[in-house]
Amino acid sequence: MSHAKEFEFDGARHASAEDGLAIRDLKIRIGEREILHGINLDLIPGQITGLAGESGSGKSITGLAMLRLLPKNAKTEGSITFEGRDLLALPERDMGRIRGQHVGMVFQDPTASLHPMLTIERQLTDHLRAHTGVSKKEARERALDVLRKVRVPLPETALKKYPHQFSGGQLQRIAIAVAIICEPRILIADEPTTALDVTVQAGVLRLLRQLCDDLGLAVLLITHDLGVMSSLADRIAVLRQGEIVEEGTRYDVLRNPQHEYTRALIDALPSHERAGADLESAESAAPVEEISKEVGNE
């Protein structure tokens, strides 16, 4: 097949995009505007492909296109090949099955995948039972298990709650749970950790890596956070105004960026210098002028 291509990455493993998903020459136009100008991207089993790029560059639209969830007035060109079939040409019925079962998605807005009026138990188990036919009891066990994996506190109680009864970061983890409960082959994760503090994020990053290694999941990781990118992505593509301006191994892209935009992104990272280092006082670490202080907390 035309998209069969060998990749080398840090672990020196070889994998082929033939078993994963291949995007070729993808163009998307919404109304009058062309949002994507012909991009190529491969998702490979066991690998995490990172998609970085500035706000509005087309990252989410790329993810939505893979599930054919674009706005009605969108037009697509090119191909997205999965299991030898072009998803862009598939009848809607087949697409529905692929969406539920083979390709999981964590939306940038975590509420997008959750029904506001159903308990978390229903959301997780309905989905699972519809696609695998497991018993109610087993579905509940699997739901609890996946909530533990994504580190939702008090999973038993969480099953009985509704989406509005959770914090932003808890919802984000539940959205991840919904996306992985059916053990998809492809996972599209659109900014999956933006609402998580770094300690919870560390756990979620480990989980994603583990799913990749153990189940051979192919992941598209969309994130603006280069720290997350550096921890997880095997390869990184950088999108800018609908075009991929740079693509390479994680190490090359982050350590030796070729494109000016990538370099600017890296230069803009907030400094973590002296975090926790109890130095006497050299220069001021934060670019903040002194202002009257004393927030009383008695």
Next chain:
Amino acid sequence: MSESLLSLDDLRVQYKLPGRGILTAVDGVSFDLKPKQVLGLVGESGCGKSTLARAVCGLEPIHSGGITFNGTPIRTLGMRTRPAELLRIQMVFQNPYASLNPRRTVGKQIEDGLRIHPQRDSWSVAGLLEEVELPAEAANRFPHQFSGGQRQRIAIARAIASGPDLLIGDEPIASLDASLQAKVAGLMRRLALESGASMLFISHDLAVVRTIADEIAVMSKGKVVELGTVEQVWRSPRDPYTQRLLAAIPAVDGLGTLPGLPED
């Protein structure tokens, strides 16, 4: 203390859980915020940051303790319309959809804000959009026609438009990349200070908060466990949770190192 703009006194907010459980999401929090001061509020996911912010806006019932804004106690809103006093507080919600009306164009919503600004003509719609790096034609579109990060910036422009005395940002820049984050955070700080307002800036990211706040409060399980100047908290965190927060920041070294996992 009359000089503080916002003052929380032993505030408690509770939720009923399924069954008979009760969760004290905000558990005895006190602090004062003065005019022209930026307080960063950090803490792990689920520790009560958004609940606290919503309570300040009158959107959560107060179980005990109190909130005073400009010398007036804040009472829960219920079905009443927002009293004029509360309009001086503007909040950018964690989910940017919640801050925006899906049926009005972006330009119309920013105009709505400008109309209640005490100093008329301080801003124009196009001027505000430019400040958040969006083109002027964005004014004619609806919120759903924007990307996640664009929507966040629109919500910020909308909140700034009305010239609030207290600007609350609940993870307002979480979906922006580092260069935009720095720019927009700087903008929020500048605008707040120029107009004599104060800001409560909620974020899970200590590295971001550090660039714009004067003081940082660290919350854990409903309580403020550490409160100090940015420098103090960053360099010599006293609380174990704060220390873990600093240790788990992923490094951008290109090496695929997973950040340290804290023991729970």
